[in-house]
């Protein structure tokens with residue numbers, strides 16, 4: 001099969017995947033005094049032919065962020081909170097793969113089947129497969145509401161591809177937030193993680209439990225433990241992070257985009273810390 005043919009097959013499969021998944025979106029999220037309708041990220045999760053139910057509001061200077069950090073540091077949790085506060089969409093490559101995983105094996109392309117096997121083991125999916133998927137969804141990077149990339153880029157090759165795409169599209173990154181946490185705290189977070197099968201909301205069995213055990217507070221979906229949160233996969237993921245993703249810290253520092261944030265404390269504390277760091281960062285950049 002040609003490269004183009006392989007890409008088309010992969011994307012068609014992801015597209016079918018997500019359309020068939022039940023979605024409770026849009027839903028209302030209470031944040032302090034404000035109530036905001038969240039969008040369903042359909043264009044990201046289901047592929048470029050899908051339209052988001054509630055497109056993010058266009059803002060003058062949208063936040064275009066990358067969240068870096070080891071697996072389990074809390075990137076997904078923060079992306080969700082930041083989405084509510086900043087309006088920018090939460091774009092997770094892991095969520096796209098997990099949406100494909102819900103499909104019957106017979107409808108998955110060979111590239112996607114291979115990708116899911118890498119993921120199950122805790123290894124990184126090959127760069128070409130990940131890039132095909134992100135490139136197809138580049139409309140989400142152009143979104144007037146901005147974006148929060150979670151889990152991408154994860155290798156220097158992915159970061160270089162993203163950089164040239166953003167340059168050619170004239171879309172400057174605002175900052176790359178690097179969440180820092182000890183390995184023991186990361187392992188504790190991963191071992192207790194529970195995820196909603198339907199809306200993908202993330203909980204922690206003891207630190208951030210749902211109101212009713214095993215049931216999502218937001219949509220009443222069933223909570224499950226990710227296959228790659230087993231101890232043997234966790235150590236492979238942490239090794240893959242050290243080998244392939246940690247070098248991105250130096251890459252983005254050199255570009256003057258790296259913003260380190262301590263990932264200790266409650267999710268709300270970390271979110272507040274991130275927003276004040278981002279606000280100060282933006283003020284510094286615009287004063288230059």
Ligand code: AP5
Pocket residue numbers: 069070071072073074075076077078092093094095097118119120122123124125126130150151152153154155158189190192193194202203204205207208228237263264265266267270
């Ligand atoms: P992906 O889904 O991106 O997983 P990850 O990077 O390993 O990150 P996680 O989702 O595990 O953790 P997180 O940092 O988001 O933490 P969370 O908020 O959930 O990728 C999965 C796989 O897909 C990869 O291994 C790879 O195979 C493949 N893949 C995806 N993108 C790829 C790419 N670009 N290239 C190649 N392969 C790719 O929090 C964790 C737990 O902690 C939760 O239970 C949460 O409730 C809890 N928690 C969060 N914050 C706190 C807090 N402050 N205090 C206490 N508990 C907390």
